[in-house]
Amino acid sequence: MHPAIRILFAAALVPASLAACSNSNGSSTTTTTSSATAAPAKMKTTKVMASSNGLAVYTTNCSTCHQSDGKGAIGPPLAGNPVVTGDASKVIHIVNGGLTGVVKVNGKTFNGTMPAWKGTLSTADIAAVITYIRSSWGNKAGPVTAAQVASTP
Secondary structure (H helix, E strand, O other): OOHHHHHHHHHHHHHHHHHHOEOOOOOEOOOOOOOOOHHHHHHHHHHHHHHHHHHHHHHHHOHHHHOOOOOOOOOOOOOOOHHHHOOHHHHHHHHHHOEEEEEEEOOEEEEEEEOOOEOOEOHHHHHHHHHHHHOOOOOOOOOOOHHHHHHOO
16 A cells, blocks of 8 residues: 555544544443453552542642652642552541641651641542542552542541
């Protein structure tokens, strides 16, 4: 086949391929498959979506103090922080209500103020950002739900 015809053919396939990935209202969909049951695949997709939204929330609201790599600067590090990866209710309480005063993390002392995000961010955004920090930079803690955020003082 002539190279120019091959390019035209490929160009015609791209819109058709993109249309196949969209539903009737023009928004895209993603299908996750699993060799196990459908439920774990759905849970995995939900966690990924929460984490990706969490990245956006984190970048906008948290990275100035905690840095994009989670190693901290003005605020304490979130990477490798046992409070972040420990009991979810503790980190939820801190994000909801803020934190003021001296904090020691991994041998380094921080003295400052973190604002309360409850009332500023939605419970879904707080859950997403906490899920993000609990599963980023080598942290390996489970996700947090909006229901957990709403029920934690």
